Amino acid sequence: MIKKLVLSFPVDATDRPLVYDLIRVHDVSINILKAEIQPGKTGSLLAEFEADEAKINEAIAYLNDNGVLVSPVSSKVSYDQERCIDCGNCVSACFSRALTIGAPDWKLRLDPERCIACKLCLKACPLKLFKIEFADM
Amino acid sequence: MKTYAEINDKIKSGRAVVLTAEEVSAMAKELSPGEIARKVDVVTTATFGAMCSSGAFLNFGHATPPIRMERIELNGVRVSGGLAAVDTYVGATDCNPERPAYGGGHIIEELVAGKEIQLEAWGKGTDCYPRTHIRARVSKETLNEAYLYNPRNAYQNYNVATNTTDQVKYTYMGTLLPKMRNAAYSTAGELSPLINDPECRAIGLGTRIFLCGTEGYVAWNGTQFHSTRPTNAHGVPTAPGRTIAVIGDLKRMSTDFLRGVYYEKYGTSLFVGIGVPIPLLDEEMAHRVSIRNEQIESTIIDYGDGNKVLGMTNHAALRSGEIIVNGQRVRTAPVSSLAKAREIAAILKSWIERGEFLLTEPVRPMPTGTSLRGLEEKEC
Numbered sequence: 096m097i098k099k100l101v102l103s104f105p106v107d108a109t110d111r112p113l114v115y116d117l118i119r120v121h122d123v124s125i126n127i128l129k130a131e132i133q134p135g136k137t138g139s140l141l142a143e144f145e146a147d148e149a150k151i152n153e154a155i156a157y158l159n160d161n162g163v164l165v166s167p168v169s170s171k172v173s174y175d176q177e178r179c180i181d182c183g184n185c186v187s188a189c190f191s192r193a194l195t196i197g198a199p200d201w202k203l204r205l206d207p208e209r210c211i212a213c214k215l216c217l218k219a220c221p222l223k224l225f226k227i228e229f230a231d232m
Numbered sequence: 233m234k235t236y237a238e239i240n241d242k243i244k245s246g247r248a249v250v251l252t253a254e255e256v257s258a259m260a261k262e263l264s265p266g267e268i269a270r271k272v273d274v275v276t277t278a279t280f281g282a283m284c285s286s287g288a289f290l291n292f293g294h295a296t297p298p299i300r301m302e303r304i305e306l307n308g309v310r311v312s313g314g315l316a317a318v319d320t321y322v323g324a325t326d327c328n329p330e331r332p333a334y335g336g337g338h339i340i341e342e343l344v345a346g347k348e349i350q351l352e353a354w355g356k357g358t359d360c361y362p363r364t365h366i367r368a369r370v371s372k373e374t375l376n377e378a379y380l381y382n383p384r385n386a387y388q389n390y391n392v393a394t395n396t397t398d399q400v401k402y403t404y405m406g407t408l409l410p411k412m413r414n415a416a417y418s419t420a421g422e423l424s425p426l427i428n429d430p431e432c433r434a435i436g437l438g439t440r441i442f443l444c445g446t447e448g449y450v451a452w453n454g455t456q457f458h459s460t461r462p463t464n465a466h467g468v469p470t471a472p473g474r475t476i477a478v479i480g481d482l483k484r485m486s487t488d489f490l491r492g493v494y495y496e497k498y499g500t501s502l503f504v505g506i507g508v509p510i511p512l513l514d515e516e517m518a519h520r521v522s523i524r525n526e527q528i529e530s531t532i533i534d535y536g537d538g539n540k541v542l543g544m545t546n547h548a549a550l551r552s553g554e555i556i557v558n559g560q561r562v563r564t565a566p567v568s569s570l571a572k573a574r575e576i577a578a579i580l581k582s583w584i585e586r587g588e589f590l591l592t593e594p595v596r597p598m599p600t601g602t603s604l605r606g607l608e609e610k611e612c
Contacts, residue, residue, distance in 0.1 A: 181570075183416075187416045190414070197553060201570040219407040
């Protein structure tokens, strides 16, 4: 299975090479989609974990033991549906096809599973209705 | 043949048959234009998109002692100081360059929403207007007049935008990804007003329309009115053609159909909701409103590379989500709201069905034989 996860690193993150251990020790295939890590500050990593469920859970437990918070990315993307006018500007920018619009009703749809948190929708929305918590961490 | 008077009599007595342009296009698959002209009296068209050439005239009223406002700011945004003492025009794209994400479009939306706006103005002081500075809060309640006057709206068949360069381009057609990873289109297709009356037989000066939630009027031909573009086999211009200037009472508008917006690295604009009724005076008009998306062809322009023409496509293809440009499959998305345009067409239809909205015959037709001039840089 593939799980898209946001890893939040504490300020005093361990010196252990965590991602290396995930791959070598826990046998998880990792695709890093986005990394925001600065020395001495909290950091975050958006990554796809590919392995069977047991291995992914072991990997998450290992990260938690090392002070890294792990949360599924799906809860991180949102927009103000009340104010949305279904113009499609965000859809145009969304190359991962998380945002779609089309027949029959031409209303905006968001599939959080497909979101790679590229943040293009934040800029593309002319009403500035999008929030990605990952970007604020 | 029907006259405006006959159609209005039917509207007044609640007998008028009104369809949206999408409904009539579907009907045209079964019925001939002649049958449609006999059956249907009015077709409603609509669009809801960003229209940068929009703005509002405001009159603040005179303070005591009075001031001749020569430099005017609304919420810190400089607006026109060139209209007598207490009039201004706030354009949708007016902004303070220091904070470009807020501008005229937002101010207009806030006025419509009933919010207070900070007014600050300066004058040099004259014998009849001695004051040199004023600060006040204004709203649609305090303004004498507030009316939208948009010099260029509802463009007939706007271009499809894409980008062949290897850089993201931030434009008024939205975010254009590198190497044609997307293409954006901004028209309501078969529902679009000037596509359904391509030669402006019914749309002229004085045409009563739906404007941002209330009634408005076509005030003039829009600026950049181009009436000699090449047309396709279905009589539709294949490049941006005619436009309309519209006017309406801002105090009666709704933010459901008027929104201030900001385009990244471009600036502010205004989403404007327009609905135009087309009377089916004869078979020819019935034929025109029967136009379908696959019969509307638009020009694909490279916004990354000097507005180069890359080819043509049609609106059925655009709505399918993918077009082919130079042999490459390109993902498409709209940048104007079809959902809102449909809502507007349905509201206008209900106004006419209930006898609340009568049609007007143009007091002057739109110009013919016009084209566009560029700006020649003459030495001075």
